[in-house]
Amino acid sequence: MIVALSGGIGGAKLALGLSKVLPPSGLLVVANTGDDFEHHGLTICPDIDTLTYTLAGLDNPVLGWGRADETWSFMETLAALGGEDWFRLGDRDLALHVLRTQRLRGGETLSAVTDDIRRRLGIGPRILPMSDDPVRTRIRSDAGWIDFQDWFVRQRAAPVVRALDFAGAGRARPQPEVLAALRAGPRAVVICPSNPFISIEPILAVPGMREAIAGCGAPVVAVSPIIAGQAVKGPTAKMFSELGVTPSAAAVAARYGDLLTGYVMEEGDDASGIAPRVFRARTLMQTLDDKIALARAVLTAADALR
Amino acid sequence: MIVALSGGIGGAKLALGLSKVLPPSGLLVVANTGDDFEHHGLTICPDIDTLTYTLAGLDNPVLGWGRADETWSFMETLAALGGEDWFRLGDRDLALHVLRTQRLRGGETLSAVTDDIRRRLGIGPRILPMSDDPVRTRIRSDAGWIDFQDWFVRQRAAPVVRALDFAGAGRARPQPEVLAALRAGPRAVVICPSNPFISIEPILAVPGMREAIAGCGAPVVAVSPIIAGQAVKGPTAKMFSELGVTPSAAAVAARYGDLLTGYVMEEGDDASGIAPRVFRARTLMQTLDDKIALARAVLTAADALR
Numbered sequence: 001m002i003v004a005l006s007g008g009i010g011g012a013k014l015a016l017g018l019s020k021v022l023p024p025s026g027l028l029v030v031a032n033t034g035d036d037f038e039h040h041g042l043t044i045c046p047d048i049d050t051l052t053y054t055l056a057g058l059d060n061p062v063l064g065w066g067r068a069d070e071t072w073s074f075m076e077t078l079a080a081l082g083g084e085d086w087f088r089l090g091d092r093d094l095a096l097h098v099l100r101t102q103r104l105r106g107g108e109t110l111s112a113v114t115d116d117i118r119r120r121l122g123i124g125p126r127i128l129p130m131s132d133d134p135v136r137t138r139i140r141s142d143a144g145w146i147d148f149q150d151w152f153v154r155q156r157a158a159p160v161v162r163a164l165d166f167a168g169a170g171r172a173r174p175q176p177e178v179l180a181a182l183r184a185g186p187r188a189v190v191i192c193p194s195n196p197f198i199s200i201e202p203i204l205a206v207p208g209m210r211e212a213i214a215g216c217g218a219p220v221v222a223v224s225p226i227i228a229g230q231a232v233k234g235p236t237a238k239m240f241s242e243l244g245v246t247p248s249a250a251a252v253a254a255r256y257g258d259l260l261t262g263y264v265m266e267e268g269d270d271a272s273g274i275a276p277r278v279f280r281a282r283t284l285m286q287t288l289d290d291k292i293a294l295a296r297a298v299l300t301a302a303d304a305l306r
Numbered sequence: 307m308i309v310a311l312s313g314g315i316g317g318a319k320l321a322l323g324l325s326k327v328l329p330p331s332g333l334l335v336v337a338n339t340g341d342d343f344e345h346h347g348l349t350i351c352p353d354i355d356t357l358t359y360t361l362a363g364l365d366n367p368v369l370g371w372g373r374a375d376e377t378w379s380f381m382e383t384l385a386a387l388g389g390e391d392w393f394r395l396g397d398r399d400l401a402l403h404v405l406r407t408q409r410l411r412g413g414e415t416l417s418a419v420t421d422d423i424r425r426r427l428g429i430g431p432r433i434l435p436m437s438d439d440p441v442r443t444r445i446r447s448d449a450g451w452i453d454f455q456d457w458f459v460r461q462r463a464a465p466v467v468r469a470l471d472f473a474g475a476g477r478a479r480p481q482p483e484v485l486a487a488l489r490a491g492p493r494a495v496v497i498c499p500s501n502p503f504i505s506i507e508p509i510l511a512v513p514g515m516r517e518a519i520a521g522c523g524a525p526v527v528a529v530s531p532i533i534a535g536q537a538v539k540g541p542t543a544k545m546f547s548e549l550g551v552t553p554s555a556a557a558v559a560a561r562y563g564d565l566l567t568g569y570v571m572e573e574g575d576d577a578s579g580i581a582p583r584v585f586r587a588r589t590l591m592q593t594l595d596d597k598i599a600l601a602r603a604v605l606t607a608a609d610a611l612r
Contacts, residue, residue, distance in 0.1 A: 041347070041408040073377040073397035074404075082426055083405045091379035091397040098380075099389045102347040120387055 001025070002299070003181050003216075004190040005130075007032045007199020008047045009064055009233055010225050010285075011192030012054035014298070015125075017291030018190070019055055021299065024124025028181050029055075032194070033110070033129045034137035034166055034202030037149045039087055040078075042097040043104055046149075047199065048114055048129060049096060056121040064233065067092045086154040111175055126177075130203040133172040137198055138165045148198065157235040161242045164197055169205040174212065182212040188302030189213050191222035193283060195236045196255040197243075204259070214259055219305035221262035221298055222276075223283060224249035228269060232284060250274050262305045264298055277305065307331070308605070309487050309522075310496040311436075313338045313505020314353045315370055315539055316531050316591075317498030318360035320604070321431075323597030324496070325361055327605065330430025334487050335361075338500070339416070339435045340443035340472055340508030343455045345393055346384075348403040349410055352455075353505065354420055354435060355402060362427040370539065373398045392460040417481055432483075436509040439478040443504055444471045454504065463541040467548045470503055475511040480518065488518040494608030495519050497528035499589060501542040502561040503549075510565070520565055525611035527568035527604055528582075529589055530555035534575060538590060556580050568607045570600075583611065 002022060006015050006029055015029045031048045038044070046065070053059040053067055060066045070090035079085040089097065096117065103113045109132040118127050137148040141159030151159055182189070194200055204210045213220060226249045231237040240247035249265040253274045260276040264283065271278045281297035282290065308328060312321050312335055321335045337354045344350070352371070359365040359373055366372045376396035385391040395403065402423065409419045415438040424433050443454040447465030457465055488495070500506055510516045519526060532555045537543040546553035555571040559580045566582035570589065577584045587603035588596065 040404050041411060042404075071377050071379040071397060074380065074401050077398040077401035078405060080426070081401055081405050081423055083401065091377060091400075092383040094397075094400070095380050095383035095387055095389065098346050098348075099384060099387050105347060117387060 001181055001184065001186040002027050002188055002190055002302075003178070003186045004029050004192055005032075005194075005200055005203050006030065006047065006051060006192040007194030008035070008050040011047075011194040011199065012051045012059070013285040013291050014190070014192045014223060014294060015051055016054050016288070017285070017293075017295030018298075019125050020288070020292050021295050022125070026187075027125035028178065029125060029127045030175070030178050030203060031114075031127055031129050032199045032202050033131065034135050034198060035148055035152075036134065037136065037147060039149070040083065040089075042101045044087075044089075044097050045100070045110070045114075045129070048110075048127060049093070051127050052114070052118060052121065052123065055118075055123045055125065055127065058121065066090050087149060111177070128175050128178055130178070130209065131172040131175055131206050133168060135169045135172050135202055135206065136167045137202055138167055140165070152235070157238065161239050164201075166202045166205045169202065170207065172206045174206045174209045179208065179212055182216040186216060186218045188218050188299070188305075189216065189220045190298055190302070191220065191256065191260075193223040193225040193232070195225060195231070195234055195239070196252050197236070197239050201255070210259065219261045219302045220259055221264060221279075221302045221305070222253065222256055222260050223294070223298060224252050224263065224265040224269070226252055226269075227266045227284060262301045264294075264301055279304075307487055307490065307492045308333050308494055308496055308608075309484070309492045310335045310498055311338075311500075311506055311509050312336065312353065312357060312498040313500030314341070314356040317353075317500040317505060318357045318365070319591040319597050320496070320498045320529060320600060321357055322360050322594070323591070323599075323601030324604075325431050326594070326598050327601050328431070332493075333431035334484065335431060335433045336481070336484050336509060337420075337433055337435050338505045338508050339437065340441050340504060341454055341458075342440065343442065343453060345455070346389070346395075348407045350393075350395075350403050351406070351416070351420075351435070354416075354433065355399070357433050358402075358420070358424060358427065358429065361424075361429045361431065361433065364427065372396050393455060417483070434481050434484055436484070436515065437478040437481055437512050439474060441475045441478050441508055441512065442473045443508055444473055445469075446471070458541070463544065467545050470507075472508045472511045475508065476513065478512045480512045480515045485514065485518055488522040492522060492524045494524050494605070494611075495522060495526045496604055496608070497526065497562065497566075499529040499531035499538070501531060501537070501540055501545070502558055503542070503545050507561070516565065525567045525608040526565055527570060527585075527608045527611070528559065528562055528566050529600070529604060530558050530569065530571040530575070532558055532575075533572045533590060568611050570604055570607055585610075
C-alpha cells in the first residue's frame, strides 16, 4: 500500500500517475481538509474534490479546478440576486456540495460521503480526508487573521502572509483508516508535490498523524513542488518569501525535517543541505505520461530506500 | 390597494394581469406557503417562486413552472451521484433556493428575503408569504399521511386524497404587513383562481387571516379555477371528486362560504346555488391580454360591490 498525502492540483496530478501504475487496493490518498470551508450554507472541500475529479477523469484542464463540461447558470443567477460570487461554483460541481452538505447534516462522516462519491464515479483507489473533524486553515496578514479561502480566492492570495494557523487541528482525530494503513506497514508514504504550508502541514498537524507516519517503518518520500525556485502553480514560493525563506526545493525539504527519508526533485536544482536521500526526476507534470513517469520514479526511489 | 391571495400558476397569471393594470403600490400578493418544503437541505417555496418568476417575466411557459432559459447540469449530476431527483431543480432556480436558505438560516424572515428578491428582479407589486412561520400541507391517502410535494410531485398526485392538514398553521402568525393592509381598508380582496384545498385554504387557516379578510370592509371576490367542471391545470377537480363533491365553479364558491361577496366565473357555467353575487368573464388565461382582461373584469366586479 502506498499512502499518499495530497493537497489540490499538484498533488492530484501525482495521485493520478500513481493510480495508473498501482492496483486500486495499492493506493490510499489522504486529502488535506484545511482548505475546506462553509459558503452559501454548503460544506466545500476543494482538495478532496480536485482529487476526486482528477482521478475520475472529470477535472477541468482549462480552469485547473472544478469539473469538465461545466455550466455556470447558478453562479450567474446568484450574482444577479445579490449573492456572493467570489468563489465560483459550477452547476455540476454544486451537485457534489449540496449532496455532501445534506449527508453531513444527516450525521454521515466526511470519509463515508467522500468514499461513496468515489465509488459512484468509478475511482479505484480510496480517497480519505485527513480527519472527519473540521480543520480550517487561517492566514495572518497585516490586517489580522482571515479564513483561507477569503485570502486565497477572494483576495487572490495578495495579502502578505505573516503566520498560519490550523483552527481545530488540536482537537481533530486522524482518520481511522489512514491510521490503520500506516500501522499495517505500507510500502511507502508519498508526500505529493503540494504546498507544504497549506496542503501538507495541515495533515501533519492532526494529532498522531506525523507520529504515525514517522513510526510506520516505511520510506517517506516527498516530491518537491518547487522547480528552479518557482512553484509550478499557486502561492508556495510567495509564502516562503513572505515568511523569510528563499523558495527552493531544499527549503521544502527543510520544512518536512526528519520526517523524510527520500526526496524527489528536479534535475539541476540545488540539492545542497538536503538531509534525506535525493532522487532526481522530471517533476513538471504536463501530460499523463509525465504523471506516470514521475509516479514510477517515486516508487523506484521509495523501494530503493527499503 | 388590492390584496390578492394566490397559489402557483393560475393565481400567478391573474396576479400578472393585476400588476399590468394597477400601480405597483396598488397590489399586494399574498402567497401560499403550505407547498413549501425542505429538500436537499434547501427551503423551497414553489408558490412564492412561481409568483416571483411570473411577475418578473422570468417564468418558463413551456414547463409551466421554474425559470425561462434554464439549464439542468446540477440535476443531471446530482442524479449521477445518487441524489434524489424526483423534484427537478434547474440551475438558475437553484440560486434562489440556496440564497434564501442561507439567509433564513442567518435569521432573516421569509418576508424579508422574498421582498429583497422581488426588488432585485424589478417587480413592482409586493409579494409576501401568508406567514413567516412554517406551514406544511399534508395529504392523507389510503397509505396514511404524506408530505404535500411527495404526493404532488413524487407520486404525481396519484394517491386518492382522503383529508388535508396544514401542519403548523395553528401556531403560525399572519404576515404583519398583510394584516396591516387588510386593516387599512383595501379596495378589494381578490382570491385568485387557485386550488382552494391546497393554495387558498392554507392561507385562510393562518389564525386571524380569515377574520381579517372578512372584517376588512372591502369586497371579497374569488375567481373560479374550475371551467366546465374541469381544472385548467392541476389536481383541483380530482381532489373535489375524491372528497365526495362534484367539481364545479359552484363547489369552489361553497368552499369559501360567506367569506365571498363576489364570484367571477366562466360564461355558461352553472351559477345556481352560488351565494355571492356572480360576475361573468372569460376566465381561461392563455395570453397576456387574457390575463389583463380578467384582471379588469375582477376589478370592475369588486368596484360594483362597494
